[in-house]
Amino acid sequence: MAAEPKSNVPDDRGAKTAPPSVIHAADLASGPSGGVIRGDEIDLALAIIRRQQGQNVVGCGDDLKANRRLAEKIEAAVGPYVRSPPHKQNAGPRALPHYQQQDPDHEGHTFYETANQKALRKEP
């Protein structure tokens, strides 16, 4: 599968100055925070492989719609999906919206950042 550029979801609706969305490998934080820890930046092809493996990725950037479209593109490449927004009471105060597979046996998520909710940076 050919790798695509990391900046792969152009926003044609006027957000010309917003930096493009980028994809990172991701892990869930332990405990009740619901936090998503972002790892290395990866390209679309690797993101799809991670999702096929049942691992997590996150679409990052300041443009919610671009992040959301990117996340959907990744998850759609794996199979039929559902979209779930966060709910602070049971997904934690740091939770991100995400796509995941309809098949409940397929683990992992494609998270995406919003204007207010960002993935956690991995501590050095």
Added chain:
Amino acid sequence: MKFFTRDRYLALQNPHEDAMDAADADWEAAVNAYDAQLRLIRPAMPPTVRQLLDGLYLHDARVLSMGQCGETFTITLQLDVPPNDLLTIAYSLAGQPQVIKEAFPWVHNADIAKWLYDEMELNENGNGKQYIHAILLSNGWEINLPLKDVQLTTAVPILPAQATKTNRSVLPAVKSA
């Protein structure tokens, strides 16, 4: 469910951008409305009920079993967050549980489910106050549990050891940061 309803969840699945925006806004309004209700009823809740709501990350937990014995309803979950602890919630029932088995349109096997959303409600009637824990599962089922109290037990998982990682043995490993 009054807030995180099946209909709201189904609306979130519309792939058109304008519809996604509308569904997100509607969901956010539901989150805010629920939070406002929760602030009102939280002070009188039994401590274990508050712990159930505040101290655990339940979203996407795998539902391992669910059943009733007399006035106790038990749900066993494997949490999605590391280290994938097992959690048993034992509800002391204050009334008959209600299980609405209406699957989502895309669900092929309703026997496999994850925990999506839940909300705690307080009903006041002639018999006094009664909490109801309403749960929406990923198979579309809705569970309504009138409760007096809950007992929470967590355990380090031995079997199942951790959540299944689909196709991990088939595809190459990915180097993490």
